[in-house]
Amino acid sequence: MITRNPSLTDQVTAHIKQLISADGFDDGRIPPETDLASDLGVSRTTIRDALSRLEHEGAIYRRQGAGTFVNEHGLRIKSRLENIWSYEELLENHGYEPSVRVLDVSQAPCDLATADALGLEAGDPILLVEKLFLENETPVVLTLNRIPVANFTTPPPTGDEDIPVYAYLDTHCDRKLAYYLSEIVPVVLDTDQAGRLDVEPGTPAMSFDEVGYDKHNEPIVRATSFFRDDLLRFRLIRKRMGT
Amino acid sequence: MITRNPSLTDQVTAHIKQLISADGFDDGRIPPETDLASDLGVSRTTIRDALSRLEHEGAIYRRQGAGTFVNEHGLRIKSRLENIWSYEELLENHGYEPSVRVLDVSQAPCDLATADALGLEAGDPILLVEKLFLENETPVVLTLNRIPVANFTTPPPTGDEDIPVYAYLDTHCDRKLAYYLSEIVPVVLDTDQAGRLDVEPGTPAMSFDEVGYDKHNEPIVRATSFFRDDLLRFRLIRKRMGT
DNA sequence: TAGTGGTCTAGACCACTTC
DNA sequence: AAGTGGTCTAGACCACTAA
Numbered sequence: 001m002i003t004r005n006p007s008l009t010d011q012v013t014a015h016i017k018q019l020i021s022a023d024g025f026d027d028g029r030i031p032p033e034t035d036l037a038s039d040l041g042v043s044r045t046t047i048r049d050a051l052s053r054l055e056h057e058g059a060i061y062r063r064q065g066a067g068t069f070v071n072e073h074g075l076r077i078k079s080r081l082e083n084i085w086s087y088e089e090l091l092e093n094h095g096y097e098p099s100v101r102v103l104d105v106s107q108a109p110c111d112l113a114t115a116d117a118l119g120l121e122a123g124d125p126i127l128l129v130e131k132l133f134l135e136n137e138t139p140v141v142l143t144l145n146r147i148p149v150a151n152f153t154t155p156p157p158t159g160d161e162d163i164p165v166y167a168y169l170d171t172h173c174d175r176k177l178a179y180y181l182s183e184i185v186p187v188v189l190d191t192d193q194a195g196r197l198d199v200e201p202g203t204p205a206m207s208f209d210e211v212g213y214d215k216h217n218e219p220i221v222r223a224t225s226f227f228r229d230d231l232l233r234f235r236l237i238r239k240r241m242g243t
Numbered sequence: 244m245i246t247r248n249p250s251l252t253d254q255v256t257a258h259i260k261q262l263i264s265a266d267g268f269d270d271g272r273i274p275p276e277t278d279l280a281s282d283l284g285v286s287r288t289t290i291r292d293a294l295s296r297l298e299h300e301g302a303i304y305r306r307q308g309a310g311t312f313v314n315e316h317g318l319r320i321k322s323r324l325e326n327i328w329s330y331e332e333l334l335e336n337h338g339y340e341p342s343v344r345v346l347d348v349s350q351a352p353c354d355l356a357t358a359d360a361l362g363l364e365a366g367d368p369i370l371l372v373e374k375l376f377l378e379n380e381t382p383v384v385l386t387l388n389r390i391p392v393a394n395f396t397t398p399p400p401t402g403d404e405d406i407p408v409y410a411y412l413d414t415h416c417d418r419k420l421a422y423y424l425s426e427i428v429p430v431v432l433d434t435d436q437a438g439r440l441d442v443e444p445g446t447p448a449m450s451f452d453e454v455g456y457d458k459h460n461e462p463i464v465r466a467t468s469f470f471r472d473d474l475l476r477f478r479l480i481r482k483r484m485g486t
Numbered sequence: 487t488a489g490t491g492g493t494c495t496a497g498a499c500c501a502c503t504t505c
Numbered sequence: 506a507a508g509t510g511g512t513c514t515a516g517a518c519c520a521c522t523a524a
Contacts (some may be wrong), residue, residue, distance in 0.1 A: 007493065032509060043495045048510085056325075058424070063458055064510045065502030071460060073424050081324065082299075083484040179482035181301070186429040186447040188473055204429040204447055210481070215306055217314060229429055233331050238453070239422035241326040250512065275490060286514045291491085307491045308521035 008042055012050035015040070018068050020059055028070035030060060056080065058237045077235045084166040087133045087141045087225070094232060102161045104130040104195065107149060114146050115213045116122035118219045127150040129161050129168075132196060138196045140232055143225040151175060151220060165212070165221060175220045182210035189226065197228055205229055245410040253284055255293040258283070263302055263313050271313035273303060299323065301480045320478045329407040330376045330384045330468070337475060339378035347426065350392060357389050360454045361462045367393040368403045372404050372411075375439060382440045383475055386468040394418060394463060408455070408464060418463045424451035432469065440471055448472055 037044040054060045058074025079093040091098035109123040126146045134142040145165050151173040166177040185207045194201040205226050212221040280287040290362040297303045301317030334341035352366040369389045376384040388408050394416040410460040428450045437444040448469050455464040
C-alpha cells in the first residue's frame with residue numbers, strides 16, 4: 001500500500017533493511033536499482049534515496065559498475081552518531097531495554113561555561129536535571145541537562161523529568177529542540193560520576209558536551225553525557241568524500 | 244564554466260561554501276533553491292544535493308516553508324567525522340599545517356586482536372608503521388598501522404612510509420582502501436603514548452580503533468590512532484531522523 | 487495566501503566493472 | 506558489449522511557515 005507519511009523512501013528503506021536482516025539476498029547481492037524500482041513500483045530516485053541512507057548507516061555498500069551489496073561488517077554499527085535523538089532510542093538500537101532514573105532536580109546559579117553556551121549571564125538561574133539511563137539495573141549513560149529557568153512557561157519542577165529532554169522542553173518551555181551541536185570529549189570519570197555509573201573511579205569514558213538549539217538556532221539547553229565504554233561503543237564508517 | 248569532474252554538485256557546494264565564508268548572504272539567509280538553480284544554470288536537484296551536503300557539514304540549516312540559513316554555530320565544525328580520509332587533511336581542515344614523522348617501521352608476529360580483525364592467524368607476520376602527525380613541531384595525532392606482510396607485492400620496508408596509508412597500500416599492496424570501520428574508544432594515555440604526544444601520562448584521549456577495507460570488503464589494514472584533545476576536538480550535529 | 491523547502495517521477499546520459 | 510551505479514534534468518505536487 002503506497003501511502004505518504006511515512007514517506008515512500010522511509011518505507012523502501014525499512015523494506016530493504018528487513019530483507020537484509022532476513023538474509024533475503026543471494027550472496028549478499030542487492031538487485032539493480034532499476035529492478036528494485038519496478039518491483040516496488042517507485043521511481044529509481046526513491047530507491048536511490050533509500051539505498052543512500054542504508055549506505056550511510058553502514059548496512060550496504062555500492063560499487064559503480066558492479067552492484068550493491070550487503071555489508072556484513074557494517075551491521076555492527078548499531079546507530080549513527082549523528083542520528084541519535086534520545087538515549088532511550090540509542091539503547092534500544094543497541095538491543096537494550098532502557099529505563100530512566102532521575103537522580104536530581106535542582107536550581108542553581110549558572111556557571112560560566114553554560115552561560116557562554118546559552119547566552120546567559122553567569123549567575124542566572126538554571127534548572128539542573130541529572131538522569132541515568134539503565135539497562136536492566138546496570139547504568140549505561142549519565143546525563144546532566146541545564147535549562148534556563150527564564151525559559152519556563154510553567155514553574156519547575158513538576159515531577160515529570162523522566163520524559164525525554166526534547167519532550168520536557170516542549171512541554172514546559174514551549175521550545176522545540178531542533179538539533180544538538182555536540183563535542184566529543186574523552187574524560188576520566190571522577191568519584192561521583194564513577195559511582196553513579198557503577199564503575200571504578202579513573203575509568204576512561206567518552207562524553208558529549210553539547211548545546212541544544214531550537215529551529216531559530218537559539219540555544220535552549222546544555223547537556224553533558226557520559227557513556228560506559230564497556231556497554232556502549234560508537235562505530236562509524238569513514239570514507240573519502242568529494243574528490 | 245560548467246564542466247564535469249569535479250561534478251556540478253561539487254562545484255555548487257564549493258561556490259556556496261565560499262559565499263558563506265565571505266559573508267555574502269544578507270542576514271545569513273540563503274536564496275531560495277529555485278533562484279539558486281536559475282542563477283547558476285543548474286537544476287534544482289543539483290542545488291538540493293549541494294545544500295544537503297552543507298547541511299550535513301553543519302554549515303547551513305533548512306526550515307521547510309521558511310528558508311535556508313547559514314548556521315553560525317555549525318561553522319565550528321571543522322570536519323565531519325565520517326569524511327575524514329587522511330589525518331593530513333584533517334589537520335588542514337582545522338587550520339593547521341601538518342607534517343608527518345615516521346617513528347617506527349618493523350615487522351612483528353600478529354597479535355590476536357589484529358589477527359581477528361584482518362582474518363589472519365595469530366603469529367602471521369605484519370608490518371607495523373607508527374607515525375606522528377604534527378602541527379609546527381607539536382604532536383597532535385599518533386597512529387599505528389598494521390599491514391599483513393603477505394599482502395605486499397614488493398618487499399617492505401622501502402622508506403616511503405611517510406606517505407598516507409591509502410597511498411602506501413595502493414603502491415605496495417596493490418589494494419585500494421575503500422573505507423574504514425572505526426570504533427571510538429576513550430583511553431588514558433600510557434607512558435609511551437603520552438611521551439610521543441608530549442603530554443602527561445594519564446591524560447584522557449580519544450582514540451580510533453579501526454579496520455580498513457578494500458572495495459571487495461576485505462580487511463587490509465588495522466589502525467589505532469590517538470588524538471590530543473586540547474588540539475583537536477571532534478564536533479558533530481545530532482538531529483532527529485526519519486519520523 | 488504566497489512562497490519556501492520536501493518528496494517523487496520519468497527519462498537521459500556518463501563512468502565504471504565485468505565478461 | 507552489456508549491465509551496473511553516478512549525475513543531472515525538468516517538472517509535478519505536497520507540507521509547512523509567515524505575513
